[in-house]
Amino acid sequence: MKKLLYILACGVLPALASFILPWYSIAIIPFIISYVLNMPPRVAFWGAFTGVAIYWLIAALMKDIPNNHVLSGMVAKVLFVQDYRALLAVTALIGGLVGGLGALSGAYMYEVKLRRK
Amino acid sequence: MRVYKGLVLTVLTGTFVFLLDHSFTSVPAFGKFLDPARGFWANAEPADKSFNQDIKVPGLKDGAQVWFDDRLVPHVTTTNNYDLYYVQGYLHASFRLFQMEMQARAASGRVSEVIGAKGIEFDVKQRRKGMVFGAENSLKQMESDPRTKEMLDAYTAGINAYINQLSYTNYPLEYKLIGFEPEPWTNLKSALMLKLMADDLTGSVDDIPLTYLREHLAQDVFELLFPEKIPGSASVIPKGTAFQPASLKAPPIPADTVFPKFTRKDFKELKEEGVGSNNWVVGGQRTYSGNPILCNDPHLGLNLPSLWYEVQLRCPGLNVYGVSLPGAPGVIIGFNDSVSWGFTNNYRDVKDYFLIKQNPDDAESYMLDGASKKYTIRYEEIKVRGKAPVIDTVKYTVHGPITFDGHHPADGGLDKPLAMCWMAHRPSNELLAVYLMNRATNYETFYDGIQHFFCPAQNMIFADHSGTIALHGQGQFINKWQGQGKYIMDGSKSSALWGDEIPTRENPRVVNPAQGYLASANECVTDSTYPYWYNGGFVEFRAWRINQVLSGLNKATINDMFALQNDNHSLLAERALPIMLGQVDSNLSAEQQATVQQFKKWNCNLDANSVEASMFQIWWYDLYHRIWNEFQGLPGNLYPLPERTLQLMEQYQSGTLKLKEFDNFKSHVGLSFNAMTDSIKRIGKENAAWYKLKNTSITHLTRQKAFSITGLETGGWGNTPNAMKGGHGPSWRMVVEMGKEVSAFGVYPGGQSGNPGSRYFANFIPKWAEGNYYKLNFYSGAPPANQVKYQWNMHK
Numbered sequence: 001m002k003k004l005l006y007i008l009a010c011g012v013l014p015a016l017a018s019f020i021l022p023w024y025s026i027a028i029i030p031f032i033i034s035y036v037l038n039m040p041p042r043v044a045f046w047g048a049f050t051g052v053a054i055y056w057l058i059a060a061l062m063k064d065i066p067n068n069h070v071l072s073g074m075v076a077k078v079l080f081v082q083d084y085r086a087l088l089a090v091t092a093l094i095g096g097l098v099g100g101l102g103a104l105s106g107a108y109m110y111e112v113k114l115r116r117k
Numbered sequence: 118m119r120v121y122k123g124l125v126l127t128v129l130t131g132t133f134v135f136l137l138d139h140s141f142t143s144v145p146a147f148g149k150f151l152d153p154a155r156g157f158w159a160n161a162e163p164a165d166k167s168f169n170q171d172i173k174v175p176g177l178k179d180g181a182q183v184w185f186d187d188r189l190v191p192h193v194t195t196t197n198n199y200d201l202y203y204v205q206g207y208l209h210a211s212f213r214l215f216q217m218e219m220q221a222r223a224a225s226g227r228v229s230e231v232i233g234a235k236g237i238e239f240d241v242k243q244r245r246k247g248m249v250f251g252a253e254n255s256l257k258q259m260e261s262d263p264r265t266k267e268m269l270d271a272y273t274a275g276i277n278a279y280i281n282q283l284s285y286t287n288y289p290l291e292y293k294l295i296g297f298e299p300e301p302w303t304n305l306k307s308a309l310m311l312k313l314m315a316d317d318l319t320g321s322v323d324d325i326p327l328t329y330l331r332e333h334l335a336q337d338v339f340e341l342l343f344p345e346k347i348p349g350s351a352s353v354i355p356k357g358t359a360f361q362p363a364s365l366k367a368p369p370i371p372a373d374t375v376f377p378k379f380t381r382k383d384f385k386e387l388k389e390e391g392v393g394s395n396n397w398v399v400g401g402q403r404t405y406s407g408n409p410i411l412c413n414d415p416h417l418g419l420n421l422p423s424l425w426y427e428v429q430l431r432c433p434g435l436n437v438y439g440v441s442l443p444g445a446p447g448v449i450i451g452f453n454d455s456v457s458w459g460f461t462n463n464y465r466d467v468k469d470y471f472l473i474k475q476n477p478d479d480a481e482s483y484m485l486d487g488a489s490k491k492y493t494i495r496y497e498e499i500k501v502r503g504k505a506p507v508i509d510t511v512k513y514t515v516h517g518p519i520t521f522d523g524h525h526p527a528d529g530g531l532d533k534p535l536a537m538c539w540m541a542h543r544p545s546n547e548l549l550a551v552y553l554m555n556r557a558t559n560y561e562t563f564y565d566g567i568q569h570f571f572c573p574a575q576n577m578i579f580a581d582h583s584g585t586i587a588l589h590g591q592g593q594f595i596n597k598w599q600g601q602g603k604y605i606m607d608g609s610k611s612s613a614l615w616g617d618e619i620p621t622r623e624n625p626r627v628v629n630p631a632q633g634y635l636a637s638a639n640e641c642v643t644d645s646t647y648p649y650w651y652n653g654g655f656v657e658f659r660a661w662r663i664n665q666v667l668s669g670l671n672k673a674t675i676n677d678m679f680a681l682q683n684d685n686h687s688l689l690a691e692r693a694l695p696i697m698l699g700q701v702d703s704n705l706s707a708e709q710q711a712t713v714q715q716f717k718k719w720n721c722n723l724d725a726n727s728v729e730a731s732m733f734q735i736w737w738y739d740l741y742h743r744i745w746n747e748f749q750g751l752p753g754n755l756y757p758l759p760e761r762t763l764q765l766m767e768q769y770q771s772g773t774l775k776l777k778e779f780d781n782f783k784s785h786v787g788l789s790f791n792a793m794t795d796s797i798k799r800i801g802k803e804n805a806a807w808y809k810l811k812n813t814s815i816t817h818l819t820r821q822k823a824f825s826i827t828g829l830e831t832g833g834w835g836n837t838p839n840a841m842k843g844g845h846g847p848s849w850r851m852v853v854e855m856g857k858e859v860s861a862f863g864v865y866p867g868g869q870s871g872n873p874g875s876r877y878f879a880n881f882i883p884k885w886a887e888g889n890y891y892k893l894n895f896y897s898g899a900p901p902a903n904q905v906k907y908q909w910n911m912h913k
Binding site for chain 2: 031076
């Protein structure tokens with residue numbers, strides 16, 4: 001249950017923050033959450049990865065579907081990616097990776113705090 | 118252990134994020150770019166996006182209504198001029214910002230700031246042409262007239278109002294891809310846009326190559342191959358038109374030698390070629406309806422976003438429709454309720470080169486009539502993205518800037534210091550001409566207006582609702598002595614200097630000619646009765662063909678005009694093919710005989726799916742090169758015009774040609790025929806459709822294939838009225854009937870939006886490629902509600 005809530009928080013909070021914070025809040029917010037909740041590294045990474053990847057995927061789809069994949073098809077070519085599906089996957093992957101690494105850093109930083117005490 | 122891991126990981130993650138947040142030359146900032154909230158996904162316009170908006174902008178005096186029709190063409194209504202041009206600026210910026218910025222950067226040689234070191238060579242070239250120098254001179258002129266000053270100020274304010282409310286999220290896609298920010302607009306940038314057009318349209322007169330050829334060929338051969346006026350030119354101003362007598366006497370040809378000598382070795386390599394356009398008007402006595410019909414299709418580089426943006430502008434004293442140039446206010450080609458007009462490039466030579474004699478004792482000076490004269494130095498700092506800036510020192514002489522020298526050789530690899538004397542460097546106010554043309558109510562007001570149009574010189578066609586038709590070779594020209602500026606001149610002699618400007622009212626023009634129609638297609642401007650000497654880079658095939666068709670029309674309709682703009686008939690093929698076929702050997706293989714039979718049945722139209730068109734074009738291309746290859750050392754791109762080649766072939770055929778190099782003509786025809794049949798075999802007949810071979814393409818300004826369109830199924834070629842080449846073609850086709858009500862049709866290869874993610878990005882292209890037109894909605898008041906797709910309500 002905690003894991004599920006963690007994933008959800010890592011996806012939803014950056015989505016809400018996106019109205020005011022820059023894109024890399026997808027690293028900062030999972031960092032803080034995993035630090036505060038003292039998540040075990042493995043869970044921290046994969047949880048945030050999943051949460052952020054799903055957020056980016058859904059957000060991208062919300063732009064892409066009404067556009068009938070026209071722009072994503074073109075940008076895929078520019079970035080040498082197969083097609084719009086692959087570009088959606090790359091988007092989710094990059095988002096997930098940034099989120100996961102942020103969370104992983106947070107998890108390990110918790111140890112830094114313990115040591116200092 | 119885990120402690121270090123924590124710190125190291127945080128640093129690594131931070132670095133990773135930093136890298137994804139920064140763009141490098143040719144790699145976008147991936148994190149920022151892929152961010153679905155603000156990155157490129159934000160540019161994915163919903164296919165059913167509504168453009169309705171209530172827009173609050175600072176600086177608008179009164180307010181504005183903008184109605185968009187179903188093609189996203191805005192119909193703007195304001196209560197005053199200022200608001201009108203303000204809104205035009207806001208519109209251009211909203212739909213074409215990237216294009217405007219890049220073109221202004223290209224004009225001023227500031228591309229490297231954005232694309233990095235690969236732009237340096239281009240930037241240096243632009244700086245050395247004195248583009249900014251010319252734009253500054255013209256801007257002074259434009260800002261000294263209250264009408265154009267207001268026009269520019271309003272237009273710039275409108276663009277900047279749009280830019281100021283932008284955030285990264287709504288930057289045009291290309292900014293995100295390349296990774297830079299929109300820069301504020303200035304009046305200078307609008308002046309630069311007009312210089313960019315001047316550069317595009319006055320760049321192809323071949324003073325430097327001709328200098329080479331004059332050295333290389335015997336004089337009689339040179340004159341035979343490169344006549345100043347092609348015999349039988351259709352001429353823009355019809356033969357027999359009476360010209361206003363010259364108020365200036367022709368200057369005497371200087372007694373001293375003003376053409377410096379070069380040798381073949383001074384030239385190392387060579388390059389090529391130009392753009393063209395058609396316009397014509399059929400007077401009421403030759404149309405079915407009795408109203409004049411005016412047509413224009415300027416041929417320019419085919420790009421996305423398109424060079425043009427369609428617009429209707431209306432305020433007290435003005436109601437004009439046509440195409441505008443994103444980056445400049447007003448309507449460039451179009452019509453209002455009283456008059457219509459169109460342009461083709463005039464090609465009279467207004468750009469000459471002078472060999473500069475450096476003062477051997479002083480690096481800062483050059484010689485003029487034996488005396489030393491200081492250069493005016495302009496330091497050009499070219500900022501380069503990711504690198505240190507490059508400083509280029511451009512030396513200005515009495516003639517103009519030294520454009521070429523040892524470091525930056527001219528065409529042909531000529532590495533001597535050459536200064537460029539160019540009409541576009543002089544102060545001028547073309548914008549005032551645009552302002553006045555847009556407001557013209559009859560021929561006289563139109564004619565007064567175009568007097569301000571100096572450079573690039575244009576053949577300006579005109580028709581009004583009272584039935585007047587006219588054509589003008591309009592621009593600012595120099596009263597030259599015969600031969601002046603035809604070749605590189607000796608810049609150390611003042612006798613070579615440009616003399617007086619010819620009063621623009623003495624420019625050749627014709628009003629209501631007896632023949633009842635007028636046409637121009639970049640051919641020679643006048644017959645030999647025009648009192649001033651000039652030269653230029655003129656071509657004839659399209660003009661011949663258009664005159665041929667128009668002279669046969671007595672009850673012309675709009676549909677006839679559409680057909681002529683889309684006419685693929687090759688006069689070259691019609692006249693050359695019989696000669697070529699006549700020279701082909703009689704002992705041919707069965708297959709080759711079939712080819713000959715196929716040609717005999719062909720209508721000489723370069724239609725999209727014609728295989729004969731491909732066969733003829735290949736055959737001609739090969740033959741043409743074989744013919745001129747006979748002239749030892751004539752570089753491939755300095756061959757005489759196909760028009761002239763054809764005339765010489767005809768002379769050969771009739772036995773009147775005295776040119777020993779043509780002795781092998783018959784064998785060249787045979788060899789090129791074989792080469793052609795071999796090529797077709799290799800390509801395969803199924804792949805030999807003409808459109809596949811020529812591959813008409815519309816390339817995005819970023820050169821990204823993904824945003825470009827290739828392989829359009831179109832016929833035509835540069836020498837047919839439908840001048841559809843690989844990357845050049847009709848950039849705007851317009852047909853206007855000037856009746857009681859104006860009835861107008863048009864299409865351009867693009868769409869109103871510059872956003873590749875918009876459904877309005879390239880939506881006109883299919884219609885354009887098919888040769889069809891849109892009916893242009895020209896309203897005298899508010900449009901009927903059912904024709905309004907979206908609406909902007911703009912207020913302060």
